[in-house]
Amino acid sequence: xxxxxxxxxxSSEDRExxxxxxxxxxxxxxxxxxxxxTAIAGFVLIVLLLLFALAGPLFxxxxxxxxxxxxxxxPPVMKVFDAPDGNxxxxxTQGLKVLYVxxxxxxxxxxKKVREDSEMSMTIYDYNGAEVGLYYGQKPYVIADPAxxxxxxxxxxxxxxxxxxxxxxxRDILTRLMYGIRVSLLVAFIAAAVNMVIGVLYGxxxxxxxxxxxxxxxxxxxxxNTIPLTLYVILIVVLLGSGLQSIIVALxxxxxxxxxxxxxxxxxxxxxxxxxxxxxxxxxxxxTILFQHLIPNAMGSILVTVTMLIPSAIFMEAFLSFLGIGxxxxxxxxxxxxxxxxxxxxxCPYQMFIPALGICLIMFAFNFVGDGLRDxxxxxxxx
Amino acid sequence: MSETAMLEVKxxxxxxxxxxxxxxxxxxxxxxxxxxxxxxxxxxxxxxxxSSCARTVIxxxxxxxxxxxxxxQDISHMKQRELKPxxxxxxxxxxxxxxxxNARMTVRDIIAEPLLAHGVVKKKDQANELVYPMLERVGLTxxxxxxxxxxxxxxxxxxxxxARALILQPELVICDEPISALDVSIQAQVINLLRDFQEEKxxxxxxxAHDLSMVRYVSDDVGVMYLGxxxxxxESGEIYKNPLHPYTKGLLGSIPIxxxxxxxxxEKSSIEGDIPSPIAPPSGCxxxxxxxxxxxxxxxxxxxxxxxGGGHMVACHLYG
Numbered sequence: 001x002x003x004x005x006x007x008x009x010x011s012s013e014d015r016e017x018x019x020x021x022x023x024x025x026x027x028x029x030x031x032x033x034x035x036x037x038t039a040i041a042g043f044v045l046i047v048l049l050l051l052f053a054l055a056g057p058l059f060x061x062x063x064x065x066x067x068x069x070x071x072x073x074x075p076p077v078m079k080v081f082d083a084p085d086g087n088x089x090x091x092x093t094q095g096l097k098v099l100y101v102x103x104x105x106x107x108x109x110x111x112k113k114v115r116e117d118s119e120m121s122m123t124i125y126d127y128n129g130a131e132v133g134l135y136y137g138q139k140p141y142v143i144a145d146p147a148x149x150x151x152x153x154x155x156x157x158x159x160x161x162x163x164x165x166x167x168x169x170x171r172d173i174l175t176r177l178m179y180g181i182r183v184s185l186l187v188a189f190i191a192a193a194v195n196m197v198i199g200v201l202y203g204x205x206x207x208x209x210x211x212x213x214x215x216x217x218x219x220x221x222x223x224x225n226t227i228p229l230t231l232y233v234i235l236i237v238v239l240l241g242s243g244l245q246s247i248i249v250a251l252x253x254x255x256x257x258x259x260x261x262x263x264x265x266x267x268x269x270x271x272x273x274x275x276x277x278x279x280x281x282x283x284x285x286x287x288t289i290l291f292q293h294l295i296p297n298a299m300g301s302i303l304v305t306v307t308m309l310i311p312s313a314i315f316m317e318a319f320l321s322f323l324g325i326g327x328x329x330x331x332x333x334x335x336x337x338x339x340x341x342x343x344x345x346x347x348c349p350y351q352m353f354i355p356a357l358g359i360c361l362i363m364f365a366f367n368f369v370g371d372g373l374r375d376x377x378x379x380x381x382x383x
Numbered sequence: 384m385s386e387t388a389m390l391e392v393k394x395x396x397x398x399x400x401x402x403x404x405x406x407x408x409x410x411x412x413x414x415x416x417x418x419x420x421x422x423x424x425x426x427x428x429x430x431x432x433x434s435s436c437a438r439t440v441i442x443x444x445x446x447x448x449x450x451x452x453x454x455x456q457d458i459s460h461m462k463q464r465e466l467k468p469x470x471x472x473x474x475x476x477x478x479x480x481x482x483x484x485n486a487r488m489t490v491r492d493i494i495a496e497p498l499l500a501h502g503v504v505k506k507k508d509q510a511n512e513l514v515y516p517m518l519e520r521v522g523l524t525x526x527x528x529x530x531x532x533x534x535x536x537x538x539x540x541x542x543x544x545x546a547r548a549l550i551l552q553p554e555l556v557i558c559d560e561p562i563s564a565l566d567v568s569i570q571a572q573v574i575n576l577l578r579d580f581q582e583e584k585x586x587x588x589x590x591x592a593h594d595l596s597m598v599r600y601v602s603d604d605v606g607v608m609y610l611g612x613x614x615x616x617x618e619s620g621e622i623y624k625n626p627l628h629p630y631t632k633g634l635l636g637s638i639p640i641x642x643x644x645x646x647x648x649x650e651k652s653s654i655e656g657d658i659p660s661p662i663a664p665p666s667g668c669x670x671x672x673x674x675x676x677x678x679x680x681x682x683x684x685x686x687x688x689x690x691x692g693g694g695h696m697v698a699c700h701l702y703g
Contacts, residue, residue, distance in 0.1 A: 016523055018534050025487055025531065274483035278547070281441050283470035284500040292496075296487040 032376040039372020045365035049181055056178040062162075064179040065330035068170035070110055071099070073348050076165040081143040081152040084130045089157060090143050094347065098125045098134055098143065105160030122146055164354055167337070168344055173354055176332040180355060183333040184314045184362055187247060191313035192306045194252035199259025200302060204290055206260065207267030218264065221257045229254055233316060237325045247326055251313050262305045266298035300377035307370030311363040318359050334359050388452070389555050389587040390417040390440070390473075395449035395459075397432075397439045401662060408661045409435035411611040412449075414688070417555070417604075420581065422588040424602030424619065426595055426634065428658055432611040433591045434478070437559045440589065441475050442466055454554065471501055474548035478560040480540035484532035490543050491528040494518070497551045513550060521546045521576060538569035542576065549580060557589045562597060574601055596638050599623055607631045610669040611661055613688060617695040627697045629674050630654065668700065676701060 023031065033039055073094045080089035080101050088108070091099045100108035111125035111132070121137030124146055133146035144151045159165060164173040206217040233250040240246035270276060271294060279289050295302075320326035321335025329336065334355040341351035397410040410432045417423040425433050438444050440451055442458060451459040458469060474497070477483035484493055494517060495510035497503075504510045515525050521542040532540060541561060548556055558577065562570040578601065580586055592598045598605055599619055606616040607630065615628040626632045633654035640646040656673045659665055665672050671681035681700055688698040 016527070016539065018527070018530055020534060022530060022534075274477045274479055275485045277438070277443050278475065278477055278483050278544075279485075279496065280443055281470065281473075281475045282497045282500050282547070283467045284496060288496075288500065292488070293485050297485065299487075 029373075029376045033372050036372045036375060038368045039376070042365040042368025042372065045361060046369065049362060049365065050185060053178055053182040053185055057175065060172065060175045060178070062172035062175045064171065064176045064332045066171065068166075070097075070170065071107060071162070071166050072170045073168055073344060073351075074099075074107070074159060074162055074166045075348065075350055076159050076163060078157050078159055079154060080157050081154045084127060084132060084145070084152070089155070090127070090132065090152070092134060092141050092143065096123065096134060096136060096141070098127075098132070100127075101157060102160075105157050107159070107161040117146065120146070120149075165348070165350055167340055167351055168348075171330075173337070173351065176337055177334075177354060177358055179332040180334040180337055181358055181362065183244065183327065183331070184317060184359075187244070187251065187317040188310040188314050188362075188366070190248050191251045191255055192310050194248075195256045195259045195309060196302065196306060198252070199256035199305075200263050200295060202256065203260035203263025203265075204267050204295060204298075207264035208271060208286070208290055208294065210268070210271075214264070218261075221260055224254060224257050227254075230316075230319075233320065234323075234325060237320060242325050242328055244327060244331070247317055247320060251316060255309060255313060258309065259302070259305050262301050263295075263298055266301050267294050270294050270297050300373075304370055304374045304377065307366055307373055310370075311366040314362055314366070315359070387419055387455075388416045389419045389421075389454060390589065391450075391452040392416075392440060393450045393452070395436065395439060395451065396447045397435050397444055398447045399435075405662050408611050408664050410439060411664075413608070413611075413613050414449075415606055415613065415616060417587055417589055419554070419587055420585040421603040422581065422590050422601055424590045424592060424598035424605040425608055426592055426598050426605060427608035428634075429593060430658055430661070431608045432661070433593075433608055434559055435611075436608070437475070437557045437589060437591050441473055441557050468501075471497075471551045472553055473555040473557065474551060474553040475557045475559060476541075476544050476548045476561045479564050480537050480544055481564070483544050484540055486531065486533050489529050489531055490518070490523075490535075493532065493543060494546050494550055497547060501551060503551070517546045517550050522572075536569075537565050538572060541565060541569075541573050545573070545576060545580075549584075549586070552584060553586065555587045555589065557591070559591050560593065561590075563593065570597065577601065595623075595634055607634065610658060610664055612669060613696075613698070614670065615695075615697045615699075616688070617697075618693075621693070621695055625695075627691065627695065627702055628670075628699050629676050629701070630670050668698075 074091075078091050078101065080091045082089050083100070088103050089101045090111070091101050093099055098111040100111060102108050111127055114124040114126050114131060116123055117133070120133070120135070122133035122135050124131050124133050131146050133144050135142050135144050142151045142154070162172050162174065164177065167173055167176070202217065206214045232254055236250035236253070237246050240249060276289060276293050279293050317326060317333065318335035318338070321333045322339045324339060327333040327336050337355035338352055341348070341355070345352055393414050395410055395413045399407040399409055401407050413436055415423060425436065427433050435444065439446050442461070446459050449459060450457055453469060453473060456469070458466060491511070491514055492507065494514045495504070495507055498510050498513060499507070504513070514528060518524065518527060523539065523542065532543065535543065561577070562573050565573060574597065577588065581588065588601070590598065590601055602619045604616065605619045605622045606613050607622070607628065608614070609630050615622065615626070615631045622631060623635065626635055637654075654673055659669070659672055665682070667683050668674070668681040668686050671677040674681065678700065684700070686698045686700050688696050690696050691702050
């Protein structure tokens with residue numbers, strides 16, 4: 001082709017052809033969603049947390065509820081003293097007992113107490129026939145040879161038995177964290193599902209029917225909205241007794257008001273659009289109009305509202321459990337774990353830090369995903 | 384007259400409440416007859432009540448007063464449930480091809496919706512037999528069926544809208560400014576498509592537009608609306624040759640003429656001022672506030688639409 005400006009033969013088929021790739025709405029949203037790094041990070045994080053919470057308990061040897069008072073408050077990184085024979089090491093528990101730690105970091109047995117030497121401020125323990133002394137005369141407590149009074153060299157060792165340590169009742173924090181995140185995600189998804197169903201139907205009906213029905217339904221929403229949410233949830237928990245189901249009932253029965261408002265607003269504006277009028281002139285049923293025209297078009301805002309509502313439901317569950325009116329022991333939730341940790345906050349801050357970090361991660365992840373979804377679903381940002 | 388009326392509208396009135404007791408007089412006392420297989424064009428400025436009139440006729444809006452006879456049947460106060468079987472007879476093509484198609488549906492689903500709504504087919508996949516020929520009829524192909532509406536150009540979308548309106552083979556199609564949102568190059572394509580259908584199936588059109596030049600091309604009869612009222616109705620050639628109402632003259636004067644020499648010779652008869660508020664329409668003849676020939680009686684007494692000869696109806700005291 002020498003002449004670049006020569007006209008190409010054109011058929012009518014070419015004229016009507018759509019040259020862009022055939023992409024569904026969901027595909028289009030995914031295309032825009034994945035271009036946002038924070039959104040993808042949040043999405044990956046949620047998937048990892050789900051895997052951790054659902055598959056994790058299969059790989060742990062511990063139960064979330066069985067207590068082991070021999071290994072109370074063991075941190076994830078322990079300060080240990082070398083054993084006299086140089087094989088393995090010794091760890092001083094908070095109860096002033098001595099634990100044998102294997103060379104690979106796993107915890108061994110408690111040493112047997114031989115006698116109390118109050119003159120030297122030492123408790124003498126038996127280590128494979130040799131005597132080792134726990135000196136408690138001044139902090140920090142050390143382990144020394146009672147005969148020579150030489151302190152054994154100390155070092156830090158990662159706790160291989162309990163990767164994230166144990167709590168004040170000797171339960172594995174990693175295992176409890178798995179169950180705690182499980183509870184959080186369960187609350188999140190049930191709250192989301194209940195909100196979707198009630199909020200979308202309520203808002204959809206209110207917006208679609210309009211007029212007096214709308215006025216009455218929206219005043220009900222206003223009334224529910226004026227009651228302080230925390231107080232209301234606490235009242236329901238008190239009424240139904242504490243436990244997971246009452247938290248879910250409480251969250252499900254009030255959190256849908258935001259959703260109902262969003263959906264109503266969307267439906268109100270959508271039902272004036274020509275494609276809905278077209279459906280009416282066609283003679284489509286109300287059901288078709290509501291479920292094929294109005295709600296799919298409001299889906300963007302619905303999804304964003306849900307993902308924004310999930311973190312607040314998770315936070316509410318953690319908050320109630322922290323106050324002690326949520327999940328009851330020995331059930332683990334991120335909130336109850338934080339609550340349990342408050343007693344030992346000074347000596348064992350990791351017990352508070354780990355579940356708190358868990359709450360933060362979940363909330364960040366859902367907020368990022370919500371943010372990303374909002375951008376991806378906003379047609380104005382379409383490229 | 385030998386031809387039977389497809390649509391007969393008598394004294395149709397539609398008022399909207401505007402809050403604080405105010406009433407918008409969108410359509411006031413409008414009467415017209417649309418014969419079978421013919422096209423009636425309704426023209427007027429923006430806000431003159433053309434669209435409200437169309438939407439009342441197809442019963443998206445409840446008429447305040449008056450009767451609408453569809454093929455001799457009074458549909459003006461039917462319940463939506465009773466109306467549903469009659470909706471097969473009348474369909475509507477909307478103005479904005481971007482807003483009138485659901486962006487979350489494929490073109491196949493959009494065109495199949497009327498078929499499903501009226502039980503012509505029971506399931507979506509059975510609709511293909513009817514949808515594909517229709518798509519080809521409006522110049523699209525099977526491959527377009529799985530595409531979403533937002534992927535199409537304006538002209539293509541409007542043709543999808545036409546396919547949706549025509550798939551039930553209605554006898555009356557109300558076209559609410561079907562070409563005003565399209566490029567000039569596409570307008571002819573859509574108009575020709577509508578005309579072809581009329582020749583094939585004998586569809587009647589109520590064609591609404593604000594552009595007189597296009598209405599001349601499609602309509603058999605033309606009605607001119609001003610502020611909710613019909614001011615002149617006549618056969619479409621006649622209205623261009625011999626416009627009577629001062630408002631019609633003004634409208635015709637506003638059509639640009641391509642030839643500058645002819646344009647210079649053209650009578651300057653543009654209409655001054657803005658359209659008055661339909662909440663408080665002027666007394667007497669509604670056009671008297673802007674009419675260059677207004678007389679004292681125009682502000683006192685409303686003129687009625689009457690035949691001045693040859694089926695040419697005009698509502699003006701000048702022709703009393």
